[in-house]
Amino acid sequence: MAGGQAEVWGQLVARRKFGDGTFHGIRYQVLCIISISLRLNILCLLITIGIYFSTTRVALRNTLLMAFRRSCSDLFPVGNARIRETSTARSMINGAMNLSEKVEPLPEEFDPKEIVSPVALELNGVLKECADKSREIVLGRNVHTMCYTINEPEADDDITGEREAYMASVLARYRKSLIERTKHHLGYPYNLDFDYGALSQLQHFSINNLGDPFIESNYGVHSRQFEVGVLDWFARLWELDKNEYWGYITNCGTEGNLHGILVGREVFPDGILYASRESHYSVFKAARMYRMEFVKVATLVSGEIDCADFERKLLLNKEKPAIVNVNIGTTVKGAVDDLDMVIETLEKSGFRDQFYIHCDGALFGLMMPFVKRAPKVTFKKPIDSVSVSGHKFVGCPMPCGVQITRLKNINVLSNNVEYLASRDATIMGSRNGHAPIFLWYTLNRKGYRGFQKEVQKCLRNAHYLKDHLLEAGISAMLNELSSTVVLERPKDEQFVRRWQLACEGNIAHVVVMPNVTIEKIDYFLAELIKSRLSWYGDGESKPPCIAGDIGEENCCCSRHNT
Ligand SMILES: Cc1ncc(COP(=O)(O)O)c(C=O)c1O
Numbered sequence: 324m325a326g327g328q329a330e331v332w333g334q335l336v337a338r339r340k341f342g343d344g345t346f347h348g349i350r351y352q353v354l355c356i357i358s359i360s361l362r363l364n365i366l367c368l369l370i371t372i373g374i375y376f377s378t379t380r381v382a383l384r385n386t387l388l389m390a391f392r393r394s395c396s397d398l399f400p401v402g403n404a405r406i407r408e409t410s411t412a413r414s415m416i417n418g419a420m421n422l423s424e425k426v427e428p429l430p431e432e433f434d435p436k437e438i439v440s441p442v443a444l445e446l447n448g449v450l451k452e453c454a455d456k457s458r459e460i461v462l463g464r465n466v467h468t469m470c471y472t473i474n475e476p477e478a479d480d481d482i483t484g485e486r487e488a489y490m491a492s493v494l495a496r497y498r499k500s501l502i503e504r505t506k507h508h509l510g511y512p513y514n515l516d517f518d519y520g521a522l523s524q525l526q527h528f529s530i531n532n533l534g535d536p537f538i539e540s541n542y543g544v545h546s547r548q549f550e551v552g553v554l555d556w557f558a559r560l561w562e563l564d565k566n567e568y569w570g571y572i573t574n575c576g577t578e579g580n581l582h583g584i585l586v587g588r589e590v591f592p593d594g595i596l597y598a599s600r601e602s603h604y605s606v607f608k609a610a611r612m613y614r615m616e617f618v619k620v621a622t623l624v625s626g627e628i629d630c631a632d633f634e635r636k637l638l639l640n641k642e643k644p645a646i647v648n649v650n651i652g653t654t655v656k657g658a659v660d661d662l663d664m665v666i667e668t669l670e671k672s673g674f675r676d677q678f679y680i681h682c683d684g685a686l687f688g689l690m691m692p693f694v695k696r697a698p699k700v701t702f703k704k705p706i707d708s709v710s711v712s713g714h715k716f717v718g719c720p721m722p723c724g725v726q727i728t729r730l731k732n733i734n735v736l737s738n739n740v741e742y743l744a745s746r747d748a749t750i751m752g753s754r755n756g757h758a759p760i761f762l763w764y765t766l767n768r769k770g771y772r773g774f775q776k777e778v779q780k781c782l783r784n785a786h787y788l789k790d791h792l793l794e795a796g797i798s799a800m801l802n803e804l805s806s807t808v809v810l811e812r813p814k815d816e817q818f819v820r821r822w823q824l825a826c827e828g829n830i831a832h833v834v835v836m837p838n839v840t841i842e843k844i845d846y847f848l849a850e851l852i853k854s855r856l857s858w859y860g861d862g863e864s865k866p867p868c869i870a871g872d873i874g875e876e877n878c879c880c881s882r883h884n885t
Contacts, residue, residue, distance in 0.1 A: 471497075509833045509847060510824035512686045512807070514718035516838035519761060530756025534745030535737070536571045541744045550759035556766050557725050560692055561709055563702035570727035571749050572713070572759045576685030577605040579710020579726040580648070582750050583681030584609040586708060586728055587646035589735045590679050595640050598648035599628040601655065603683060606648045616643070624874045625802055626658030630668045637672040644677040645669060651700055651709075652687030655827050656800070656873075657807025657834070659687060662698055666705060682709040685724070686834070687805070689716045693771075693778040697804045707732060713762050716777075716836065723758035777837045781806040785835040788844045795852050798866070798880065800873035806835040809873055811866050813851065814858040822847060829867040 471493055476486065505515050534540040536550045550572050558568040573579050580603065587594060595616040598606045610617035618640065621632040628650070637645060647669070650660045662682070669678045682688070682700055688711035691697045700709060713723035737748035769777070785806040792799035798811045812831045813819050824831040833839070833847070859866055868880035875883050 504823070507821055508823045509839065509843075510822065510831070512712075512715045512834040512836060514714075514716055514836040514838055516836075517718040517720065517765070519720060519764065522757075522760060522764060525757060525760060528756075530760075532572070532754040532756045532759065533752055534740070535748055537569070538745045544756070546756040546759050549763040553725065553759050553762045553766060554727065557709075557711070557727050560689075560771075561700060561702055561727060563727065563729070567730050568702075568727055569730045569733040569748070570725065572754065572762065573710070573724040573726050573749075574751060574755060575722045576603070576683070576710055576712035576715070576724045577608075578750050579685070579708075579712075579724045580605045580681070580683055581609050581612070582726050583683075583708035583710055583728065584615075584646065584648065585613060585750070586732050586736055587679035587681055588613050588615060590707070590732055591644035591646060591677075594644040594646040594679065596646045596648070597633065597636065599650060599653075599660065601626045601653045601658065602648055602650055603654045603685065606683065615646070622653075622658070624872075626653045626656030628660040628665065630661065630664045633665065634668050634672055637668065637674065641673060644679070645674050646679045647681070649680055649682045649706075651682050651684035651691055652805065652807075654685075655807075655825070655830070655832060656802060656809050657687070657805030657832075658802050659691065659697070659804045662700065662704065662706070678705075680706040680708075682706055684709055685712045686715045686807075689774065690778045690781070690806070691804065693775040694782070694804050702729070713758060716774075717762060717765055718837070719758060719761045719765070721755065721758055721761070723755060723762065725762070778806075781835045781837060781839070784839055784841060784844060787841060788833060788835060788848070791844070791848050793877075793879065795848070796879045796884065797851070797855070798869050798873060798878045800877040808833045808835065811869055811879075813854065814864075814866075815854060818851070818854055822850075828872065829869050830872045 508515060528544055530544055530546050531542060532545045532547055532550055533542060536547055536554065539547070553572065554568070554570045555565060558565065558570065573582065584596060584606065587596075595618055596606075596610050597618050597620055598610075599620045599622045601622045607617070609615070618636050620636060621629040623629050647665060649662055649665055650658065651662075652659055662680075665680070669675075684691070684700060688700065688709060691700055700706070702709075708726065708728035710724055710726045711717075713719040713725060714721065733748050737746045739745075740747045785801055785808050789799045789801040789808050792808070792810055800809045801807070809830050809832045812826050812829050813822075813824065819826060819831065822833075824833065835844075855866070858864065865881055866879070868878060868882055870878035870880070870883055878884070
């Protein structure tokens with residue numbers, strides 16, 4: 324392209340973008356250089372201009388502008404940084420370029436151009452990784468291979484409609500993938516069956532319960548009235564008098580564990596933390612965070628704490644109080660520690676009044692009270708705190724949880740904060756104000772009787788799944804008080820991912836929640852049985868022996884299936 328044509332093109336593009344004012348100096352020359360460097364032939368130039376001025380081809384025009392600005396920012400460094408499209412545009416408002424305007428340099432590491440995602444493929448509405456890499460976790464290098472890129476908004480408003488349309492299409496596709504992923508979810512203890520349509524009107528409010536639930540803060544857009552209602556309900560469930568409990572709605576079960584163990588540490592600053600080896604990782608994290616002495620206790624095959632080992636370890640540390648994490652449902656096997664036996668072990672080992680018990684009821688904390696024959700979790704026993712997750716059995720659409728402790732314990736932990744006009748006794752500062760309303764809504768709708776029905780259905784369906792797995796020759800175990808079915812880990816990682824199964828070593832589990840129906844279980848069983856034929860049908864490879872994890876009587880491997 325001749326230099327003159329290039330100049331015209333450069334001028335047109337720049338004028339269209341930056342107005343009709345004087346266009347001079349160094350930037351003008353730069354535009355010409357860019358134009359030349361693009362080496363467009365004359366036909367290209369005409370098409371380009373035609374497309375550029377076409378109001379019906381806004382997208383193409385924007386692409387051109389974007390490309391132009393990209394070359395601009397590549398060629399035109401300011402100080403240490405490059406000119407971003409926004410800063411360029413801002414400095415050229417209403418025609419005249421203001422070269423003296425200071426352009427804020429961006430930090431070297433932030434270059435919007437570089438935040439580009441690889442093209443994501445979609446299959447049945449599901450985003451797939453572009454490269455067919457294995458999902459092996461590389462510690463310290465957890466690369467994610469797909470994302471919805473954030474594109475810098477344009478300075479001109481006329482593309483707003485288009486941007487909205489783009490975002491709406493992304494969201495619609497994402498929604499479709501959520502529907503598909505929900506249909507194939509079995510591995511995590513989340514109840515995905517709910518309808519909170521009535522609460523959509525609240526999304527316009529920034530509801531925040533910062534501070535103590537029982538002390539009004541200066542921030543008025545809160546939902547403490549719902550929060551306290553929910554806390555009262557749980558305190559009643561776990562039999563702690565209204566005037567004797569303290570609690571709050573947490574962000575999740577992990578926060579409940581972190582809080583319960585922290586209160587224990589404040590009550591017994593030199594206490595040793597005891598927890599079974601099958602406790603949730605948040606318990607070990609608490610020990611690290613608070614730099615507490617920590618003793619790991621062995622478990623039985625079922626996954627519950629081994630009280631013989633617990634006693635041995637207590638007796639080795641008699642001089643220091645015990646802070647004990649008791650599992651009301653372990654993460655992998657759904658095992659329930661025998662609370663009565665834990666208390667008995669503490670007392671007979673001489674720890675009378677020298678122990679603090681936190682009950683981690685993330686999943687079963689709300690199911691256990693409705694299981695016949697289950698030992699009771701109640702503050703009538705010498706326990707100090709109980710936590711539960713709100714997004715698990717209850718079925719809240721956002722992570723949340725409930726933490727209840729004895730009021731007398733919390734005074735040891737809390738401080739007054741003038742800025743909040745409240746008391747600081749929680750782990751987090753700002754707290755989700757929507758979550759208590761969702762919890763309140765569900766508790767009101769279902770009530771004790773509704774939960775009882777759902778618990779019974781989950782246990783029935785879990786037995787159905789376990790029985791059918793064993794009938795098909797697939798190793799499986801189900802603890803008596805649980806709806807977590809442990810099974811052999813499917814050989815194919817694709818299958819594991821499709822059904823979103825949580826795995827550990829050679830075992831996987833299905834957590835039967837209220838949304839896991841018989842139809843869904845049958846669908847899963849049919850796929851698993853068919854897939855196993857292709858994995859093991861040739862007789863060469865064999866399913867793993869998992870007797871060590873679930874007991875010989877539940878193992879169907881070639882050695883134990885006699
Ligand atoms: C026994 C147990 N405790 C605590 C947690 C943590 O709960 P959350 O995911 O709500 O933080 C889990 C999660 O699965 C769990 O299984």
